[in-house]
Amino acid sequence: MSDLSLRSVTKVFYRKDGEEVHAIDNVSLDIKQGEFIVLLGPSGCGKTTLLRSVAGLEYPSSGSISIGGVDVFNSSRRISLPPETRRLGMVFQSYALWPHLSVADNIAYPLQMEGLRRAAVTSRVTEILEAMQIEHLSKQFPSQISGGQQQRVALARALVRGDSLILFDEPLSNVDAKVREHLRVELLAMQRKLGFTALYVTHDQHEAMGLATKIAVVANGRIAQIDTPERIYRQPKSLEVAEFVGSINKISGRLSSSGDCIRIKTKHGSIPVSPEAVAGRKEQEVFAISRPEDWSVSTETPVSEESWRGEIVASVFLGAHTEYIVRFGELNIVIWKHKGELLPPGQSVWCNVKPESVALFDQG
Amino acid sequence: MQALSQTMAGRVHGIGNKRVRRGNWFAAISAALCIFLAMLILVPIANILYDVFWAHAPGASPFDQLGSAKAALTVLANTSLVLGVAAILAVFFGSLFAWLNERTDVEMSWASKVLPIIPLLLPPIAGSIGWVMLASDRAGLLNVWGKRLLEFMGIQTDGPLVSIFSWSGLIFVYLIYTLPHVYLCVASALRNLDPSLEEASRVNGAGPLKTLVKVTLPAVLPAIISGGTISIIYGIALFSVPAIIASQAGIDILAVKIVNLMMAEFPPKTGAALLFGLVIVVVISVMTWIQRRVISSGKFATIGGKGAQVTLVKLGWVRWPARMLLLGYILVATILPFGTLFLVSLQRFWTANIDWSRLSFRHYLNVFGNSFASQGILNSLTLAISVATVVMFVTALIAFRMYTSRNWLVTGAIDFTLKLPATISNLVIGMAFIVMFAGAPFYLHGTLTILLLAYAVLYLPQASIIASSAIAQVGRQLQEASSVAGASEGKTFFRIMFPLMLPGLVAGWTMLFVLLAGDLTASAMLSGTGNPVIGSVILNLWTEGSFAPVAAFATVVSIIMASVVLTVMWISERLTQRSR
Ligand SMILES: Nc1ncnc2c1ncn2[C@@H]1O[C@H](COP(=O)(O)OP(=O)(O)OP(=O)(O)O)[C@@H](O)[C@H]1O
Ligand SMILES: [Mg+2]
Numbered sequence: 001m002s003d004l005s006l007r008s009v010t011k012v013f014y015r016k017d018g019e020e021v022h023a024i025d026n027v028s029l030d031i032k033q034g035e036f037i038v039l040l041g042p043s044g045c046g047k048t049t050l051l052r053s054v055a056g057l058e059y060p061s062s063g064s065i066s067i068g069g070v071d072v073f074n075s076s077r078r079i080s081l082p083p084e085t086r087r088l089g090m091v092f093q094s095y096a097l098w099p100h101l102s103v104a105d106n107i108a109y110p111l112q113m114e115g116l117r118r119a120a121v122t123s124r125v126t127e128i129l130e131a132m133q134i135e136h137l138s139k140q141f142p143s144q145i146s147g148g149q150q151q152r153v154a155l156a157r158a159l160v161r162g163d164s165l166i167l168f169d170e171p172l173s174n175v176d177a178k179v180r181e182h183l184r185v186e187l188l189a190m191q192r193k194l195g196f197t198a199l200y201v202t203h204d205q206h207e208a209m210g211l212a213t214k215i216a217v218v219a220n221g222r223i224a225q226i227d228t229p230e231r232i233y234r235q236p237k238s239l240e241v242a243e244f245v246g247s248i249n250k251i252s253g254r255l256s257s258s259g260d261c262i263r264i265k266t267k268h269g270s271i272p273v274s275p276e277a278v279a280g281r282k283e284q285e286v287f288a289i290s291r292p293e294d295w296s297v298s299t300e301t302p303v304s305e306e307s308w309r310g311e312i313v314a315s316v317f318l319g320a321h322t323e324y325i326v327r328f329g330e331l332n333i334v335i336w337k338h339k340g341e342l343l344p345p346g347q348s349v350w351c352n353v354k355p356e357s358v359a360l361f362d363q364g
Numbered sequence: 365m366q367a368l369s370q371t372m373a374g375r376v377h378g379i380g381n382k383r384v385r386r387g388n389w390f391a392a393i394s395a396a397l398c399i400f401l402a403m404l405i406l407v408p409i410a411n412i413l414y415d416v417f418w419a420h421a422p423g424a425s426p427f428d429q430l431g432s433a434k435a436a437l438t439v440l441a442n443t444s445l446v447l448g449v450a451a452i453l454a455v456f457f458g459s460l461f462a463w464l465n466e467r468t469d470v471e472m473s474w475a476s477k478v479l480p481i482i483p484l485l486l487p488p489i490a491g492s493i494g495w496v497m498l499a500s501d502r503a504g505l506l507n508v509w510g511k512r513l514l515e516f517m518g519i520q521t522d523g524p525l526v527s528i529f530s531w532s533g534l535i536f537v538y539l540i541y542t543l544p545h546v547y548l549c550v551a552s553a554l555r556n557l558d559p560s561l562e563e564a565s566r567v568n569g570a571g572p573l574k575t576l577v578k579v580t581l582p583a584v585l586p587a588i589i590s591g592g593t594i595s596i597i598y599g600i601a602l603f604s605v606p607a608i609i610a611s612q613a614g615i616d617i618l619a620v621k622i623v624n625l626m627m628a629e630f631p632p633k634t635g636a637a638l639l640f641g642l643v644i645v646v647v648i649s650v651m652t653w654i655q656r657r658v659i660s661s662g663k664f665a666t667i668g669g670k671g672a673q674v675t676l677v678k679l680g681w682v683r684w685p686a687r688m689l690l691l692g693y694i695l696v697a698t699i700l701p702f703g704t705l706f707l708v709s710l711q712r713f714w715t716a717n718i719d720w721s722r723l724s725f726r727h728y729l730n731v732f733g734n735s736f737a738s739q740g741i742l743n744s745l746t747l748a749i750s751v752a753t754v755v756m757f758v759t760a761l762i763a764f765r766m767y768t769s770r771n772w773l774v775t776g777a778i779d780f781t782l783k784l785p786a787t788i789s790n791l792v793i794g795m796a797f798i799v800m801f802a803g804a805p806f807y808l809h810g811t812l813t814i815l816l817l818a819y820a821v822l823y824l825p826q827a828s829i830i831a832s833s834a835i836a837q838v839g840r841q842l843q844e845a846s847s848v849a850g851a852s853e854g855k856t857f858f859r860i861m862f863p864l865m866l867p868g869l870v871a872g873w874t875m876l877f878v879l880l881a882g883d884l885t886a887s888a889m890l891s892g893t894g895n896p897v898i899g900s901v902i903l904n905l906w907t908e909g910s911f912a913p914v915a916a917f918a919t920v921v922s923i924i925m926a927s928v929v930l931t932v933m934w935i936s937e938r939l940t941q942r943s944r
Contacts (some may be wrong), residue, residue, distance in 0.1 A: 057844050059770065083847040096845035100863045109859075113850035157849070 003033040003197045004054065004165055009063030011049050011221075023049040024060065025221035033164065036191055036198045037226075038208040041218030042244065047201040048093075050218070051167050054199065055090050056083035067165055084113070089158030089166040089196075093173060095150045097142035103153050104129070104138040110161045124160060131190075132156045148179040155187065159194065166191075168200040172207060184210055205245055209233070217241045239361045242289050249295070249333045251288045252363065255281055264288045264360075268328040269308040272355040285363040292336040294357035297324055297349050307352040312345050326351055390854035394765045397758055402781045405821055408796035409788060415799055416635045426635030429625075435616075440643065443618040446531070446610075447599045450538035455592045457539075458546025459584075461693070464686050466554040467562075467580065468677045475690050480548040481933075482697045484875065485926045487882035488541050489604035489902055490918040494701025495537055496608060497708050497915065499528035505704055508716030529613035537605050540697045545598055546591030553587030554580070563675060572677040586658045593651040593658075600647050601789040603885040604899070608906065618644065622791045623888050626798065634799060641792035648787045702922055709916035727916035736893070737917055740901035743812060745924075747897065748880035751819045755827045756873045760865055763831035764857050768843065779828070786825035793822055794889040810894035818886045823876050830875070834868025835861065867936050874932040878925050 011024040023046040031037050039047045052058040054065060056072065064074040067088065072081045089110075097106050104125055111121045129135040132152045137145055142153065151171065158166050172180045188211055191198055202208055208215050209229045216226040217240075224244075225237045236242035243250075253266035255278065262278055263270040264286060271288050297312075310328040321336040326349060335351060343349065416426050430436055465476040478485070486494070499506050501524040510525045527533055561583060565575040581588075606617035618640055625637035679686055708714045710723035731737045762782070766775045785793055797818045801808040808814035838861060846856040884899035891900040898921055905914035 055844075055848055057847070083844070084850045084852055086848075087850070088848065090845070090848045092841050092845060094841060096841040098842055098845070098860055098864070109846070109851070110849040113852075113855060157845075161850070 003035075003068055004031040004199065005029065005066050006050075006054070007064045009050070009053060009060045009065060011046070011053060011058065012061045022046075022221045024053065027063075027221070027223055029216065029223060029226070031197055031199065033197055034195050036188075036200065036211055036213045038200045038202060038212035038215045039218050040202060040205065040208040040215050040245070043203060045218045046221040047203075047218055048169055051090075051169050051199060051201050054165075055088060055167055056081060056086050087161070087163050087165075089161065089163045091154050091158045091166070091168045091171040093170045095142070095154040095174075097150055097153055097157075099142050101141075102138065103134065103140050103142070103145070106142065106153060107157045107160050110157065114161065128156045128160050132186075148175045148183065151175055151179075151183060155183075155190075159190065159196070162194070163196065165197045165199070168198065170202055171200075173202070173204070180207070187211070215245075217244060219244065234357075236289075236359065239287065239289070242359065242361070247292050247334055249290050249292065251290070251331065251333075253286065253288060254283065255286050255360070256283055264358075266331075268310075268331055270306060271353060271358060272306050273358045273360065274356045276356075277358055277360050279360070281360065281362070287361045287363055289359045289361060290353050290357055292323070292334040293321070293338075295333065295335040295351055295353045297326065297335050297337055297343070297351050299343065299347065299349055302350045302352065304352060307350040309348065309350055312343055312347045312349055314345055315343055317342060324349075388853070390852065390857070391765070394761055398762060398765075398778050401758070401762075401821075401824065402778070404817060405781055405784055405824070408793070408800035409784075412634070412638060412792075412796040412799045416638045420635060426639045429633045429636035430639060431636070436640075439616045439618055439621050439640070442610075442615050443600065446535055446538060446606075446615070446617065447596055450535050450542055450599060451592050451595045453535070453539050454542040454546045454595045455588060457693070458543045458591055458595075459550045459588050461543075461690060462547050462550035462554055463576070463580070464690060466551055467576075468679050468683075468686070470679060470683060470686050470690065472687060472690055475694060476551065477933075478694060478698075479690075480544050480551070481929060482544045482694070483541050484878045484929050486698050486702055486922050487604070487878070487925060488537075488602065489608065489882060489884055489899060490705060490922045491540065491697070491701045492537055492605045492608040493902070493906065493914060493918055494703075494705045495528050495533075496612075497704045497714060497911070498700060499524075499526045499533060501527050501529065503714060503716050504528065505707075505716050528609060531613075531615065534606070534609050534613060534615060534617075537609060538599055538602070540693075541602065541605065542595035542599050543693070543697075545594045546588070549587045549591035549594060550584055553584040557583050559675065566675070576677075589658045590655045593655045597648050597651050597786075600644050601791060601885065603791070603888065607884070607888070607903065619791060619885070622795070623885070626795055626889055632798075634795060637795055638792070641789065641795060644789045644791060645787060648789060652787065702919070705915045705919045705922070708912055709919050711912055714911035714915070725916075727913045728920070731913050731917050731920075736896055737901050737905075740896035740898050741921070741924075743815075743896060744881045744898040747812065747815055747819060748877045751816060751823065751880055752873050752876035755820055755823055756831070756869050756876060759824065759827040759831040760834070760862065760869055761857065763828060763835045764861055765853075766832070767835050767840075768853065782828045783825045785821050790822050790883075790885040794818060794886040797821075797886070798889055810892040812895050815887065815890050815895060815897065818890055819880055819883065822883070822886055823880060826879070827872060827876060830868060830872030831865070834865040834872070837868060838864040867939055870932060870936050870939075874929055878929055882921070882925065 006027055006029040009024055009027045010022065013021040013023055015021060025046075027050065029037075039050060041047050049058055053060045053073070054067075059080060060073060060075065062075040064076070065072050066074075067086060071077065071079050072086050073079060098109070101109065107128060108121050108125050111124055116124075125138075126135065129138055132155060134149060134152050134156065137149060137153070142150055145153070151174075154171065158168075172183055175183065184207060198211075200211060212229050214226055215229050215232045217224045217232060219240050225232060225241045227235075227237075232241065232245055236245065239250075242248055251264070251266055251271065253264035253271065255273075256263055256265050257278075262273050262275060264273060266288075271290075273288065308328050310326040310333070312324050313327045313332070314323075314325040316323045321338045322340075322342060324335045324337065324343065326333050326335055333351065420426070461475075461479060464470045465472065465479075496504075498504050501507065504524070504526070506526055507524045511521055514521055514525075528537070557580070562575050562579050565579045566572075570578060601619060603619040603623060606615075606620045607623070610617040611620055622637045622640045622644075625633040625640070707718070709727055710725065711718065712722065712726075759782070762778065766778060769775050788796075797814060798809075800806070801814050801817065803809065806814075808817075842864065843856055843861055846860045847853075851859065881898055883897070884903065887897045887899035888903060891897050896904075902914060902918060902921075905917060
């Protein structure tokens with residue numbers, strides 16, 4: 001049984017000028033118990049709206065949502081359970097800690113609302129404070145602790161009741177990079193240990209890759225692809241997904257095969273592709289998509305005839321790798337090189353890409 | 365750690381919905397409150413409209429009661445002249461003061477705290493009486509002492525130096541009381557205006573004056589206009605100032621005319637009063653409409669976060685004149701009239717020839733020995749405390765319900781109804797309450813109950829504006845976090861929203877308390893010998909001509925008001941500092 005399931009959920013907003021905005025557009029989604037699903041997408045694509053609909057803070061225009069097999073929203077059966085009855089945890093982007101309650105009281109609140117006895121509340125709060133390593137802050141008020149600590153409190157409050165579904169709306173976007181890294185690791189450990197299902201919104205790809213068992217790429221209110229992080233990166237189902245996740249080089253050309261040798265013929269040279277990528281396509285116009293790290297760049301005269309000759313127009317040292325922008329006629333290709341000496345701009349170079357890392361998409 | 369994960373895992377599937385079917389008493393109570401308030405507002409209004417326009421005796425239609433059209437038009441012309449000039453002056457000086465305080469190095473931060481609350485510190489009725497004692501033709505302190513000073517310097521003068529019982533005198537006192545409204549609007553707009561707009565102008569070579577004219581003024585123009593409309597809205601329904609000053613100056617002003625038609629005529633000319641009242645309704649509606657248009661058309665550039673640093677304009681040699689101007693206003697609005705009231709209250713009679721050796725507190729003893737006066741204070745305080753508390757709490761609750769509700773239609777209707785009394789104006793509400801409740805079947809004439817109901821209705825608009833801004837400041841996420849955490853609406857209100865709204869509500873309570881305790885308009889119509897309140901006691905003493913006693917009474921009332929206001933301000937400042 002899937003723990004959370006959405007069926008054709010649509011949410012339409014009406015702007016002041018009467019324009020319709022389909023913030024969520026016919027989304028269906030099934031999430032199993034214990035999965036960590038990350039909703040990844042550009043700003044304004046409807047991630048928050050989707051999350052809020054699950055929480056009951058937003059009423060979808062149509063569709064149905066069930067949690068643990070219970071219909072919490074169903075437009076045709078006119079069911080809509082209020083948020084307080086849905087029993088899920090939520091971490092808000094701005095923490096939403098209550099400023100007039102101490103850290104301990106903030107965390108105790110969901111338990112008190114359940115009608116738990118005081119002793120039980122206290123012991124549970126102590127447990128989670130310890131687990132989150134913030135027991136020394138229990139008497140402080142939210143305004144007296146740092147952003148990272150507030151984040152832990154918000155996390156603790158969402159987890160304390162032990163709900164099976166926890167929602168996260170960009171919970172780490174307000175803390176600095178180091179703390180973010182740290183909290184991400186801890187969050188993952190927590191999730192694996194407690195086994196809750198997580199629905200996590202972010203527009204940070206690293207965060208998404210690092211956390212997700214599956215990433216759902218959201219675009220214009222629809223789920224463009226839902227898959228493991230690796231497959232999202234390596235085998236994007238659409239140009240949209242490829243373009244949003246990671247950096248790509250997009251080269252337009254014509255697919256042609258001569259014998260068992262398949263190539264994309266472009267104005268600047270040809271690119272070899274693997275038969276899997278062709279996937280039954282005939283001779284036609286395509287986009288060849290490749291990642292910067294799958295290219296190699298060298299100053300030596302090539303051994304293979306697929307190498308392209310170009311000129312470096314920019315080279316940027318970025319620590320772990322060096323980014324080159326190489327020009328071939330009007331085409332610029334981004335290439336990441338991990339080792340070797342820094343090549344200066346103006347240097348003429350030979351470049352080629354591994355055939356198995358090129359993906360194809362139809363043009364037009 | 366292991367134990368934790370197990371206890372939690374054990375709870376994972378315990379999805380209970382015991383809360384779903386629990387009776388939603390909270391929603392029921394708030395709905396009942398809304399309906400009760402709506403009836404309390406709408407029924408008397410519908411009733412008076414029906415009475416006056418449909419059920420009148422033949423030959424007694426409201427237009428027949430009106431008498432000569434010329435007299436009626438004179439009232440309207442007088443009122444527009446006084447209000448128009450006062451509003452223009454208020455807009456000018458109010459904006460100037462706001463700019464001085466927010467954007468220049470005039471460095472009088474205490475003035476920016478005092479200015480907006482001047483009508484609360486010295487209620488208009490006390491201020492007006494103070495100014496009469498300062499500037500009436502013969503016995504006004506300014507006139508007598510000023511003349512002596514001039515004589516001493518060898519200058520002879522005929523007639524009074526200044527006269528409060530004149531057009532300019534009347535306009536002057538209106539100005540005192542409308543200016544703070546403009547100030548408040550413009551100052552808060554300036555505070556929210558992104559200072560980088562002005563800095564950009566300065567960097568690009570415009571001087572301070574050019575920046576003011578080309579950048580700052582256009583940016584806060586909506587606030588300036590809206591300040592002007594607010595001062596007209598406030599001024600047109602203002603009764604105390606014209607009641608004290610205009611009548612004696614022989615200038616017929618709308619608010620006084622309405623009350624006289626209801627109270628001084630027998631039988632009351634309700635129809636004519638209502639026609640005049642409708643003029644007020646129209647003016648307020650138009651002003652509100654203008655204000656909405658201006659605000660929604662405004663392209664405000666406001667700062668999102670805090671901490672923006674404003675580069676202050678250096679005033680140079682103008683600094684001292686500017687300070688004198690600000691100080692002068694505060695003096696004229698508070699200290700001068702209050703000091704005069706106090707001085708006169710110590711005399712046997714009101715005279716400018718003060719016998720310093722015979723000053724005494726005898727009138728204070730008399731006034732409070734007088735059961736009518738002390739009963740008035742007691743009634744007013746009781747009414748003000750109870751109405752302010754109940755109304756503030758109820759509007760907070762309704763504001764919360766409206767905030768969480770998704771039913772725009774119902775929310776809009778409730779909002780409209782609660783704010784309706786502001787448009788209808790206190791004068792018309794007062795009339796409607798007399799017609800509805802004074803006689804059969806309620807017979808509430810001369811009781812505290814009729815005052816209580818009328819006060820509650822009259823101050824609902826202010827209260828609900830304060831409550832909605834208090835809740836908007838708390839923000840939606842804290843409420844949503846509470847719902848997600850499993851709290852019912854009632855729990856969310858009492859445990860989260862109400863405590864967080866409290867600073868805003870306390871400030872609102874204070875304002876309501878002072879307005880209620882000093883209310884004159886409704887009180888002039890609804891209170892009699894059986895249910896005196898502060899306003900009616902002052903009016904009575906004044907019309908009797910007991911000037912020194914009225915000064916004593918007004919002094920005590922002003923001291924009570926000012927101490928309440930200042931105490932609460934002090935407390936809430938401490939509170940907000942702590943919660944930051
Ligand atoms: N209350 C609302 N009224 C009207 N339109 C809305 C409302 N809330 C959201 N929208 C619109 O719906 C769309 C999706 O908004 P949403 O907040 O879900 O985006 P998001 O993916 O969370 O973006 P971000 O990453 O910036 O947070 C946007 O176009 C937004 O303008
Ligand atoms: Mg969002």
